[in-house]
Amino acid sequence: MASSTGDQSQAVRNGLRTKVLTLHSMNPRVRRVEYAVRGPIVQRALELEQELRQGVKKPFTEVIRANIGDAQAMGQRPITFLRQVLALCVNPDLLTSPSFPDDAKKRAERILQACGGHSLGAYSVSSGIQLIREDVAQYIERRDGGIPADPNNVFLSTGASDAIVTVLKLLVAGEGHTRTGVLIPIPQYPLYSATLAELGAVQVDYYLDEERAWALDVSELHRALCQARGHCHPRALCVINPGNPTGQVQTRECIEAVIRFAFEERLFLLADEVYQDNVYAAGSQFHSFKKVLMEMGPPYAGQQELASFHSTSKGYMGECGFRGGYVEVVNMDAAVQQQMLKLMSVRLCPPVPGQALLDLVVSPPAPTDPSFAQFQAERQAVLAELAAKAKLTEQVFNEAPGISCNPVQGAMYSFPRVQLPPRAVERAQELGLAPDMFFCLRLLEETGICVVPGSGFGQREGTYHFRMTILPPLEKLRLLLEKLSRFHAKFTLEYS
Amino acid sequence: MASSTGDQSQAVRNGLRTKVLTLHSMNPRVRRVEYAVRGPIVQRALELEQELRQGVKKPFTEVIRANIGDAQAMGQRPITFLRQVLALCVNPDLLTSPSFPDDAKKRAERILQACGGHSLGAYSVSSGIQLIREDVAQYIERRDGGIPADPNNVFLSTGASDAIVTVLKLLVAGEGHTRTGVLIPIPQYPLYSATLAELGAVQVDYYLDEERAWALDVSELHRALCQARGHCHPRALCVINPGNPTGQVQTRECIEAVIRFAFEERLFLLADEVYQDNVYAAGSQFHSFKKVLMEMGPPYAGQQELASFHSTSKGYMGECGFRGGYVEVVNMDAAVQQQMLKLMSVRLCPPVPGQALLDLVVSPPAPTDPSFAQFQAERQAVLAELAAKAKLTEQVFNEAPGISCNPVQGAMYSFPRVQLPPRAVERAQELGLAPDMFFCLRLLEETGICVVPGSGFGQREGTYHFRMTILPPLEKLRLLLEKLSRFHAKFTLEYS
Known part of the structure; x- marks a missing residue:
């Protein structure tokens, strides 16, 4: 309350009253919330994308969002069967269309039967x-x-x-x-x-x-x-x-x-x-x-x-x-x-x-269903590519001096540890930034690669990491990993 | 903590330990939450539906859920244009299909362009x-x-x-x-x-x-x-x-x-x-x-x-x-x-x-768009029927002795006031129920009509109401309103 009253008198002096809801008077628990996966670095990535669209010259041509586990944003195609059934559910007029397989229609009808008013809209x-x-x-x-x-x-x-x-x-x-x-x-x-x-x-x-x-x-x-x-x-x-x-x-x-x-x-x-x-x-x-x-x-x-x-x-x-x-x-x-x-x-x-x-x-298609073969093929292709990308990530990072990366046994991310030179740590502290945030911001500004600093997830004091998804398409990922490794080498040199 | 320890010793006597998470130890704020629109009366409606399906004999053949503003569950059909565009967004393979109007396709393409990876899945x-x-x-x-x-x-x-x-x-x-x-x-x-x-x-x-x-x-x-x-x-x-x-x-x-x-x-x-x-x-x-x-x-x-x-x-x-x-x-x-x-x-x-x-x-279809006429007709039909149902509700309730209902000027509900005889109020109190909850439960058990007691929304002390949607189809609504009015008369007689 004290700070709110303080705001008020300041505002009165300025001839304007304070807002009812201010940073000082708002829910203090909400103020303490942090969510790095969509934090300041992602805000900055958004701004950079806008600048690129406006024709501002950058040392890169696109921002690559490796900050969030969002496969389709990285170009992964939806599984055909899932979208066929959903389209039938959304627009049941399509149930008479010959362009959908029978099992997709049956599945849509089964779901709609279970909905209020037989509609996804209830x-x-x-x-x-x-x-x-x-x-x-x-x-x-x-x-x-x-x-x-x-x-x-x-x-x-x-x-x-x-x-x-x-x-x-x-x-x-x-x-x-x-x-x-x-x-x-x-x-x-x-x-x-x-x-x-x-x-x-x-x-x-x-x-x-x-x-x-x-x-x-x-x-x-x-x-x-x-x-x-x-x-x-x-x-x-x-x-x-x-x-x-x-x-x-x-x-x-x-x-x-x-x-x-x-x-x-x-x-x-x-x-x-x-x-x-x-x-x-x-x-x-x-x-x-x-x-x-x-x-x-x-x-x-x-x-x-x-x-x-x-x-x-x-x-x-x-x-x-x-x-x-x-x-x-x-x-x-x-x-x-x-x-x-x-x-x-x-x-x-x-x-x-x-x-x-x-x-x-x-409950995906069963082996006897018309959609089974295609479904299975699409599913396996995605999982096999993810496995290859997990392996590639570990390999490239571990070849880079000053970066070490545990095996990506599962999920969608690598969380490599990076050595940051003491002078970079000092520079970050001068700027009021966590050292790995400083590293990731510089990485973003110079390469367009958006990853999330380890400090957003927690890490042992004095160690530095970042989280990067393994989701970009394989060849793009390879370039990305190499670019990132080179940037780290350059950054290390700069602050040594 | 005291009650949790109490639970614990009781459980030890029974040879079983208590749960970590109990009614006593859980978040007390969550315990205090009430939400009547999906409260005990709706739980009972669900049970009655199950009993009907199992062939249990009831004085009604279906439960009518007038408890919640859920138009499509009450049989209202989705607006064609909305579902066409959504189906195209869900399954963009349909963009080449001749069975969708051009403006629907354009709208779907415009939305997909704005999505990550051009997909609703990002x-x-x-x-x-x-x-x-x-x-x-x-x-x-x-x-x-x-x-x-x-x-x-x-x-x-x-x-x-x-x-x-x-x-x-x-x-x-x-x-x-x-x-x-x-x-x-x-x-x-x-x-x-x-x-x-x-x-x-x-x-x-x-x-x-x-x-x-x-x-x-x-x-x-x-x-x-x-x-x-x-x-x-x-x-x-x-x-x-x-x-x-x-x-x-x-x-x-x-x-x-x-x-x-x-x-x-x-x-x-x-x-x-x-x-x-x-x-x-x-x-x-x-x-x-x-x-x-x-x-x-x-x-x-x-x-x-x-x-x-x-x-x-x-x-x-x-x-x-x-x-x-x-x-x-x-x-x-x-x-x-x-x-x-x-x-x-x-x-x-x-x-x-x-x-x-x-x-x-x-941003619905513009007058020059191919989908405009149908969209407009469907929209007007829904709104005109809702207006007729609002009027009908007010009329029928106000003709019933002991029920009074303000005009339904807008939204989707009537909130009529019902007179409940003192003996019904006493009976409810014996049962530990709010008097209007007692009325609504009896209504549900005897007619299958599910409405929400006024006590779930708040009302002046000593007054009783219920909330009923105006959403059932017109002729069904008329029967419903008459049935409800008759039930109220019978209930009043029973407790007079």
Whole structure:
């Protein structure tokens, strides 16, 4: 209030009154939110694009946005079957058109039958269309080797982000040193830090081990938890697998150890598994937390609370714009589950086109369907190219002096570590910038390559990284990686 | 914490440990959220539908959901042009098909050009596609008789609800008696009460005047504000025009008076104008808060902070499932506007199909376009039928003894007042139910008609109402209104 009054008198002196809503008087929690993936560097990229369009001369001809996991923006083509069925759902007059395969028509009719008024334009129930929840449950069962999934534990959402925020909201309580603490990996995907800031919860950092390919170490979880217990009430543990921004794929042993830890320490588990289809490295395999938990048997299987998140934005389809997603909750208290549904109902329903798309992703064409061959070919082509790009990224970066990059076992990003000369660090500090932000801004200005500084995800003090997607087309990516490596060499020379 | 420990020892006695997340340990603000439009009565309606499908005998053959403004679920057909363009956007292979009109193809190409990777599947910038923000600004200018609108003040959203929550989030600050208070109408649309509960803000009720067709009276705003100032810091005023659930359309004089009040009392104005196309009564006309504000000139026009919300879910199109919407902010502090964009960026972007749909709604076919005639005919047919249904609702209810209903000047609902006999009120209290909830539950069980009790929206103590949409097809609506009136007579007799 004091600062607001101060504004007021300043304004009165200027003959103008202050706004009701100012930086000083606004929600302080919102002010503290940061989201680097779309932060200042992306704002600057937008400005540069505008300048290029206006004919301003630059040392590059296009801005390459390697800041965000947005496959179709990077030129990946949508999967034909998905878009055929969606077009039929959007405009059912097309159901009589001979230019669509029969299985696409059947799928569209099946989805429309499950919609209010047989239209994508009606609200669905807040948890999502029942038929689609059932299809998701069947997908989970297949994925997990037959372990049952209950459609009533599946809630569709507006992308995975929406569901993650909803579950975190449920968990936040207490004041002062009883405030809810949530353990998140460092480096993390900044949705977590942003949401915890907004909710006023305590972010408890546990560090992934860069020396061991970003492995999650339970002794580090213990350390983080013990330190946190002095000033908050840790109640939840978030895991991102495959890792974002770090690209590691957790072993089954690691997942078991995390589950035992969560059980012993009474932590609600959030498993961000949106990259479950994006596993590239030989020897790596995706294990869902749900499957591992169930296979561990008592006392874990029947008691450990877990929420697992998935999305239509990643995988082979990359349909980010449709904002489809779901959460499966396991061992959640029935009354809390009712409360979650109530909370979701205030926002009415997730976008219905995104729900329809999710349905197709979880139940793609079967081998006997006319669309199967093409669907399979398109899917495999995308995944094979992603695997090649993951490998290429690791190779090129590791050949560059002063850059080291862990294997991109999965997901869509590399998170290489860069050596920055002390004089560059000093220069950044003079400018009031994090050193890796300074590096990334210079990179953007000189090459048009837009990547996100490691400081936006968190990293060990004194280390510097950036996150770069592996999504540009293969040959473009190769040029990009080489250009970036050369820029780093030049930058290092400049500040040595 | 105390109750959580209590749970724990109870559980230990039972040989089972408690959940980490229970009704006691969860976020208490979320627990306090209520949302009647999808509350217990709608849950019961779902169960009844399931029982009907299973062949359970009921005194009715179908459940009629008059609880929610969901036009297409009630059989309204989508507008052809909108769905044609959307299908072309979803599946651009159709751009070569002869079965789509040229203007639909041009519109689809224009939208796709503005999308990342020319695909609805890419993320957009968080404020929404720039081209669509420009089209929205032009729509606002046309609507407001040429008063300029700046695309940079337009932010697209996931339905209007999303934008309303975002603006409310910015406004919430303070603790104890400096907590932000927000004035909302009673009766209100429960998104407001639910959001304020979740954010921990203070809900400040001002009552609409049922005797004067739910008019908004500035002296009542004064009363509410004065009373609130003792225990919170009122900083915002929400107005819903046309009214939900109350259906009134505000006069220009009233809007001017509200703006003067907000200016003098330093309140940020939120104008929920999602029913701006839904005005039926002769003599009623929609005036946007923005237009009135700008025409009032200094000191109001250049200073009063305002956010105005609109949606693709209502109007003549009723495309609820696509979750399209926008907010225009006026006189918002530039730094706060940056903070709002940052907050939106954490959730990446509004669903792109909903953005595309919004574009078509704000720039429909021009008179020279091939699709114009059909578009215009479909639009007029929907609006004319809604006007007839608004009239019919008022007539039938006012003929029924013990029911009185203000004119449905706009929006999509009637909010009739019902007399409930004292013995019914006692019976409800014995059952622990609000009397109008008891009435609505009995109505549902005996007739299959699902309406929402007035207590879910707020009403003067001792008065009882329900909200019912005017959306069922005309002849069905007539039967429904008569059935409901007869049920009320029977119910009154039963408890007299």
